[in-house]
Amino acid sequence: MIHHTCFKCGRRIELDPVFVGMELSKLKVKKPKFYKALCPACQSTNKVSIAQMQSELDAVADEIAAKVEEMEKARAEAKAAKRAEAKAKAS
Numbered sequence: 821m822i823h824h825t826c827f828k829c830g831r832r833i834e835l836d837p838v839f840v841g842m843e844l845s846k847l848k849v850k851k852p853k854f855y856k857a858l859c860p861a862c863q864s865t866n867k868v869s870i871a872q873m874q875s876e877l878d879a880v881a882d883e884i885a886a887k888v889e890e891m892e893k894a895r896a897e898a899k900a901a902k903r904a905e906a907k908a909k910a911s
C-alpha cells in the first residue's frame with residue numbers, strides 16, 4: 821500500500837498501487853508527474869508524486885498491465901455491443 825498524508829487535514833490515506841497504476845494509464849499524459857488522490861475525510865485533491873511511489877508501482881507492474889488489458893478488452897466489447905445495437909436499430 822502507498823501511504824500519503826493529506827496536506828489539508830493530516831489524515832493518512834492508503835492507496836492501492838494497482839488502482840493508482842490503472843488510473844494513471846487512463847490519463848492522456850504519457851509521463852504523469854502526479855497522481856491526484858482525493859482525501860476521503862475532507863475531499864481535498866492531493867497531488868501525490870509518482871516518483872515517490874514508483875517502487876510500489878514497479879512492484880505490481882505485471883498486475884497493473886493485466887488489469888489495464890482487461891479494462892481495454894471490456895471497453896472494446898462494450899463498443900462492439902453498442903455498434904451491433906445501432907445496426908439492429910437501423911435495419
Ligand SMILES: [Zn+2]
Nearest residue numbers: 826829859862
Ligand atoms: Zn484531508
